[in-house]
Amino acid sequence: MRHKIFSDIDAAIADVPDGARMMFGGFGGAGFPNNLIQALARRGTKDIFAISNNCGTRDGELGILFKLNRIRRIIASFPGPHSNHFQERLAAKEVTIELVPQGILCERMRAAAAGLLGFYTAVGVGTEVAAGKEERLIDGKRCILEMPIHADFAFIKAEKADELGNLTYRLAAQNFNPIMAMAAKTTIVEVEEIVPTGSIDPESVMTPAIFVHRIVQAKGIRYAG
Amino acid sequence: MPDKQRLTREQIAQRAALELPDGAYVNLGWGIPNLISDYLPAGITVYFHSENGILGMGRRARAGEEDFDLVDAMKVPVTLVPGASFFNQADAHLMTRGGHLDVAVLGGFQVSEKGDLANWKIPGAKGSGGIGGAMDIASGTKTVVVCMEHTTRDGAPKIVRECTYPLTGLRCVTTIVTDLAVIDVTPGGLCLREVAPQWTAAEVQQLTGAPLKFSASVPEMHLK
Numbered sequence A: 001m002r003h004k005i006f007s008d009i010d011a012a013i014a015d016v017p018d019g020a021r022m023m024f025g026g027f028g029g030a031g032f033p034n035n036l037i038q039a040l041a042r043r044g045t046k047d048i049f050a051i052s053n054n055c056g057t058r059d060g061e062l063g064i065l066f067k068l069n070r071i072r073r074i075i076a077s078f079p080g081p082h083s084n085h086f087q088e089r090l091a092a093k094e095v096t097i098e099l100v101p102q103g104i105l106c107e108r109m110r111a112a113a114a115g116l117l118g119f120y121t122a123v124g125v126g127t128e129v130a131a132g133k134e135e136r137l138i139d140g141k142r143c144i145l146e147m148p149i150h151a152d153f154a155f156i157k158a159e160k161a162d163e164l165g166n167l168t169y170r171l172a173a174q175n176f177n178p179i180m181a182m183a184a185k186t187t188i189v190e191v192e193e194i195v196p197t198g199s200i201d202p203e204s205v206m207t208p209a210i211f212v213h214r215i216v217q218a219k220g221i222r223y224a225g
Numbered sequence B: 001m002p003d004k005q006r007l008t009r010e011q012i013a014q015r016a017a018l019e020l021p022d023g024a025y026v027n028l029g030w031g032i033p034n035l036i037s038d039y040l041p042a043g044i045t046v047y048f049h050s051e052n053g054i055l056g057m058g059r060r061a062r063a064g065e066e067d068f069d070l071v072d073a074m075k076v077p078v079t080l081v082p083g084a085s086f087f088n089q090a091d092a093h094l095m096t097r098g099g100h101l102d103v104a105v106l107g108g109f110q111v112s113e114k115g116d117l118a119n120w121k122i123p124g125a126k127g128s129g130g131i132g133g134a135m136d137i138a139s140g141t142k143t144v145v146v147c148m149e150h151t152t153r154d155g156a157p158k159i160v161r162e163c164t165y166p167l168t169g170l171r172c173v174t175t176i177v178t179d180l181a182v183i184d185v186t187p188g189g190l191c192l193r194e195v196a197p198q199w200t201a202a203e204v205q206q207l208t209g210a211p212l213k214f215s216a217s218v219p220e221m222h223l224k
Helices: A034-043 A063-067 A084-091 A102-114 A177-183 B009-017 B032-039 B089-097 B134-140 B201-206
Strands: A021-024 A048-052 A071-076 A096-099 A119-121 A135-138 A141-146 A151-162 A184-195 A214-217 B025-028 B047-050 B054-060 B078-086 B103-107 B110-112 B143-147 B175-177 B181-186 B189-195
Touching (some): A021 A177, A034 A151, A063 A084, A084 A096, A102 A119, A151 A177, B009 B143, B025 B032, B089 B134, B103 B134, B189 B201
Parallel strands (some): B025 B103, B143 B175
Antiparallel strands (some): A119 A141, A135 A141, B047 B054, B181 B189
């Protein structure tokens, strides 16, 4: 029997080393693992290589890690209108960013999860995104080669976990979380509620327990704006 | 032509709404497109898609009924229509890229005569810019309608021979709806389909940076 539940959130993230490659779920203020992010800020892990849709909302979400200058590189799709801490670090050349089309960000993570070594897509052909990428014709269509994105850790947010780590999500708060859960070597989830094994209907499981390594219960935090 | 009225942003949205066929699955982008759901003609039902994993998005939530796990791509709390569904972000973009949506209506900074779109970054703007879902949506959707003002604030044409702003996608735009005209992008070039009330095709051509094809009598747009 594997024991995945951590009663102490700081203990759940205590082995995240400097320089870790880390995925962070969340979109539009929903589904962000904010308790885990704050624990990481307390721990002091630095030189993080982050993968996330956005780059923080003021001090919230990844904002606190940029404010503390803990992120060195990020792959993101849409930094966002309130990513002021990120924008300041970018202007000071303390962080670098690779901007990626949102669906391609998903697919590159999914490729990593699925053991695929890359894929061709027409998205981004002829744009800044194509710079330095192999281009070829398939069925007469121009396309570029996109590579997988792996991570050492994923921090995700779900609504409910059972003791094995089967997860459910609420409304549109799943967004990137199920994809990141599959793509990282170690997935740590914060949930509103932990329920006994067997109490989530197998037909309702949205992320199967095989993808979840550590579980922390914490009341979700939402940042406005 | 200083005394001629151009369409308001709301009127552009109202005209663009007429491009949505009954029963269509539709993605609306930031800016003017986001106003379109208020202007659907009576008897037309469309299903709105959001890139964060919603199909069947309804109106914006009223004060008191907001649920912040149920937001649109602009982070605004919304409601659902009967028959709505949720899915993850990868599947949301599988729908855009894979050609499963019928229409996307996007904002634009520039559209070229070949249908290239620039809508994510203004050259020289401060900060990183952000791509979001625009490139996936522009690349895969069957019909891409762009809503924008016909010219910049300085009067420069936004419909051009070649885009000079950073590109979102090549040859992806089907139709352009502006405050002066409805224009179709065709293999033979740009075709002027309608003009704003009181405007002539020649006047619209003067404010357009690429040649327009048009018949001897281009109809005026019908607006309420």
